[in-house]
Every structure is written in structure tokens, then in C-alpha cells.
Amino acid sequence: MKVLKNVGLFCWRFLCGVGRFFKKLWQHKQGRVGLIIVAFLAVLAIFAPLIAPYDPYDVTQRAEKGLTPSWEHLLGTSITTGQDIFSMLIYGTRSSLSIGLITGVVIAVLGSLLGIAAGYLGGWVDTLIMRVVDVLLVIPSLPLVIVMTNVLGTSYAVIVLVFAAFGWTGLARVVRSQVILIKNANYVKAAELVGASKWYIMWRHILPAVSNLLIMSTALTSAGIMVAEAGLSFLGLGNPTAISWGKMLADAQSGGAMLFGHWWSILAPGIGIFLSVYSFMRIGLALEEILNPKMRKGSSMVKVFKHLNNTYLDEVFASMDEASRLKGEYAGDALPEEVKTETLALETYAPLTGGVPEVVPAEEIAIELPAAEIAAENAENEAGAPPAESAAPAEESAPAQTRGGRHRRSKKPGKPRVETKDGGDK
């Protein structure tokens, strides 16, 4: 039941996030261009049988080979098979968009899972995943994909799987480095301090924090996959039964479109590839611009910073925070200057899109703890906090008290203390 509720909540948040993204995108000039083109291509793909004048899969509807454009065949017919090029162009949207999008989503799932695991869990998990990334980055990707399709066949599922299996490395790296920054943010440490489990933190705090990045990179990887798929089917190694733009180009070339001067049979699929890739890239770049506060104009940074200061964290942990900062043992202080500013930048985009410091009420986190522990904790807070606050100016006594309090908290099983000094990347 609880799992269901969590999943439902996640989906709802995800949908809300997606809705906000579309709104932001629509307000962004370049993003709107991308959205309109994608919507247009999606309509073409979904209603292809209604829009296309001929069915290119139907052998009986083939005309004479290599006809020039006319009212009957708007872009002429294919040189090798005699299919109507205009209809093939419309049907080609299907394979390009579906392979691009599905692979993009699979890569987003794989990359985020592995990236979060590597970044947050660290240790041998991190080492293992990063070594796999190193290996996959070294092997040339196109030859590897070609070999895999040779071994496994060229069905639709295999192509998606092969692209996903070798395409997650870049995203995992980016996610990992973001997660390492987020790990040191106040709200994650607060959750750890209260005793939230690792899975809970990864699910409720880390994943929402990188979701912006995921949506952005899904758009960009989809664009990349579309190019790669076109290249693969151009080489004649794609799905042989499907109609795709790459295969249309290959057919035109092998049929001698160049010799006969049939420029339309080369230009049409090329423009199809260009439009789909361009629109996805536009969306990805627009999202990057929307999400990256460094590229934003004006004083939004200041506003966001003020907003952050008003979060519950400061209310709950103000005293403790103050005291430990005086001693300089707080993780934020141990970080190098560069990392600190990056952390700040990362936290700043959250409230804009509703991603990162989604404030989880303290009671909700506390549900994870047994009742006895909560009682003990409350007692401890009441006993510990006021003296710490009052003693804060006196540097000698305050740190000792807070450190004691922290230490007692960290003794709870299954909740290791935050590695405060482990700020950098590895």
C-alpha cells in the first residue's frame, strides 16, 4: 500500500513537473519552435495512415520506379522499389521518433539509476560503475553497435536495447557528479540526520533533485539517438522491414539518385532527419537555458537565495547548525570554494521548477523512525537545543554539546553519519 502511495505520489509529481516544463518551454522563444516542430512530427507519426496518400508497406500500391515529382506522387517514387517517397517520408517519422524517444527514456532510467547509485552510495558501487563507464567510453560506439546487431539481429527491440546499453555512460557521469554535490546540501543532510534510510533519501531527495537534468538530457540524447539510428539504417544495418529515413537515403544512393539527378529523393529524408533532430535539440538547449541560473538574466539568484533561507531547515536545525559552523566541522565549510558555489547554483534552480528542495515536513520523515526513538529525540532536542543556542557565542562550550548530540543520533542502526569531510569528487 505504502509503495503504491509512493509510486502514485512520484507519478503525480512527475506529471506536475512535466506540466511546468511545458509551460516554461512555451514561454521560451526557442523552446516554442522546438515544441511546435515536435508536435507536428508527432501528428504525422500518429496519423500517418490517414495523411499519407499511399501505403508504402503495401506491395500492390507501388508505382513505376524512379518517377519524377508530379501531382500524383508529390516527391516522385523510389528508384529501387517504386514506393511513393512522400508517403515513405511520413511513415519514416514513426521509426525515427519512436526509436529516439524510447531509447532516450530507457537511457534516462538507466543513467539516473546508475549515476545516483554511484554518486550517493559511493565506495565499491561507485568504483564498479565508473570502471564500466570507462570501458564503454573507450570502445568505439558505432562499430560496437554494428557488432552487437550482427550477433543479436536487427529487430526493433534489439536496436533500442543496444543503443541504450552503450548510451547511458555520459548521462551517468553527469548525474553522478550532480549527486555528489547534492549529497552535501543541507536538506539531504537533514534527512540523514533525522534517520531517513538510504533508499528513502535517494527516492525522495536525490531523484527529484536530478529530475530537471534528466528531462533535459532525455531531449538531447533522443536527438543523438535519432542521428545514430539514421546512420545505422543508412549503412543498411537497421531494421530491414521498417521504413526509415536513413534507409531511404541509402536506397536513393544505391539506386543512383545522384546519377539521374533525383535531388528530391535525397533531400526529403535528409530534411526529415534534420527537423526531428533539430527540434529535440532546440528543446534540450532551451531547457538548459531555463534551468541553468547562470544563463538567466536579472537578480533571480538573489530571490532564490532568500527563498532558500526561509526553509524549515534553518528553523529546525538553526541552533545545531550555528554551533557546528562555529567549529568549522560542517561539510559545507570543508568543501572547496568552487564546489560550494556549484552547490549553491544547483539548489537555486530547484524552486523555479519545483524540483530540488521540495520541503519535506519533519513529521513525514520522522514516520520512518520507531516511536521510542522519536520520543528520545524530542527529549534530546528539548534538552540540547536551548543551551546550544544560548551558548553559541561562547565558542568553547557549544561545539562540545552539539557534537555529543550528533554523535548520539548517528548511533541508530542503518543510518551512517554524513561523511562531512568527503566533499570532493573521489
Place this chain on the structure above:
Amino acid sequence: MKASYVIKRILLTIFIFLVVITLCFFIPRIGVSDPASRYYPAQTAGMSDEEYEYIKEQIRIQYGLNGSTFQQYINYMADLFTGDLGTSYQTGSPKVIDCIAECLPWTLVLSVSNLLISLVIGILIGTMAAWKRGRWQDKLLLNASTITTALPAFFIALILSFYLGFEWEIFPAYTDQNMTANFDWSWQAISTVMYNAALPVFAMVIGGIVSYAQSTRNSVIAVSGDDFILTAKAKGLSNNKVIYGHTLRNAMLPIVTQFGMNVSGLIGGSVVIEQIFNWNGMGTLFLTANSNNDYPLMMGIMIFMSAFALVANLLTDFVYSLLDPRVTLGERR
């Protein structure tokens, strides 16, 4: 550069290379119990079973596929360290390493000239765009970079070969096969190669120039906000001295990284282009091997490409840490 860093990097490289070799050993064995079965001839009518078994065994021995999988793995590794990448399944059973040696220079002709041209022109254009930040030159570059990234190189190549090759007949649309066969170092042979390489290099260079220009521009803009640039201007240095002496020098680091990445892709990056122009390089070799199911050759090419990329990455890391000692060694960039 710390010695411990160097040793650590080299050990890691060797480890990755071993994993790559292992992968390449096992990929052809996915889903088949006897990888040599691909190469068995059909049993002819008059042949007894013993004779057929004998022929099969001979084939297994020829391709190093006899014995248990573990034994084959050990043999494969041992062969690799003597520089033997196996035997190709082509007629005449040439050594894989010989096939690679034959095709490698022709791929390098394309990719090295592509890399150098795009590096030089890209840096010049990028610096100019950064200097004219926000003006039409800059905007043109931004638009050009999104457009060329969305245009696959093979489509550019097709368009070029259509217009420049077939319609206007300025450059050859297909490579002259005699060019590679009878190459001597005469002036005429060299000029033929340049003439034939013009279109493929042109097709590859467009994307390369724009991407180098874009990253140069971003990096130069990032650096030009620094205090020492202001100091240089305040000293009264000329614009050119500020750009080339102070800004560009400090903006080079991201470009070194990108250059290193491109160097590691020198061999495997032109597969489709070579196919379009019928260029007799590694890409064509690989695709031919693929259509013949010539696994020893394919895996040999993959191992060779990976080794090349590994060495290139290693050198890039060392150069980077020499250029920027702040990279506290061991930290990833």
C-alpha cells in the same frame, strides 16, 4: 606531475584494456556454442562423417577455436601480446594485423586532416565570435552550431557528393581505387590523394569547425571576465596581444580536452563517410568484415581502435595535467 598519478593512470589503462579484450573475446560467442560453426563448409555428398569432422577440426585449429573456451581465451590473450590479432576469414586468410596496417594510413589521411583543419579554423572563428560577443558574428555562429549539429555528417556528405561530385563534377564523388593500390611518394600520387580526399574531408570538417568554434567561444568568454585580462587592457596592450597572448592561452584547457577526445576517435569516427565515398579505410574494412561475418577481423579492429583511444586518453590526461598543474592529480575533469 606526481609519479603516483602516472603509475595509477597507466595501471588503470592496462586494466581497461584487459576488460576490452575480454569483451571482444566473448561477443562472438554470444548465443553460439561453437563459434567456428559459422565457417564450416557444407558436407558434400561423397564425404564420410570422419572426413567432415577432420575438416571441421582443421578449421577450428586455423582460427584458434579448438579446445575449451577457457583454453581459447588463454591462447587469444597470449597471441595478442605477441601482436597477433588473429586470422581473417577473407580468401587467402590474411593476418588481421596486416589488413589493419593496409587500411590505417588511408583513414588517418582523412581524419588527421579533418582534425587539424577544424582545430585551426574553429579556434580562429571562435575567438572572433567571443570578441564580437552579442553581435551578428556571434549570433551566426550560435545558429550555425545548432544547425550543423542537427545535420548528420553523412547527409552533408551526400549533398556535397551530389552537387560537387555529380552535378558540377568539380571533385570525384567516388574514390579512385588505383590511388590506394599504386601509391608511391611521387608528387602526382600525393596530389591525387588530396584531390580524392577533398569531398570527404569537407563533409567532416563542417561539423568539426563549428563545434571547436563554439567551445572556443564559450571558454574565451569565461576567461575574458577575469582580472588579468582587465590588467592587460589597462596596461595598454593592443587588442591582438590581449586576445592571443592572454585570453586564448588561458582558454585553451577545455579545447585540449576536446582535442584529446577527437584524437581518440580518429580511427573509428569516419565509418559512414568512408562508406559513402568508397574510401578504402578502416571503416570500409570493418563494414566488409561485418557483411562477411568475419568476426576475427571485426574484433581485431575493435581492439585496435580501443587501444588507440586508450593511449590517446592517457596522453591527453598527462598533457592536461602538465598544462594545468591545479588539476590535483587523480581528480576527474
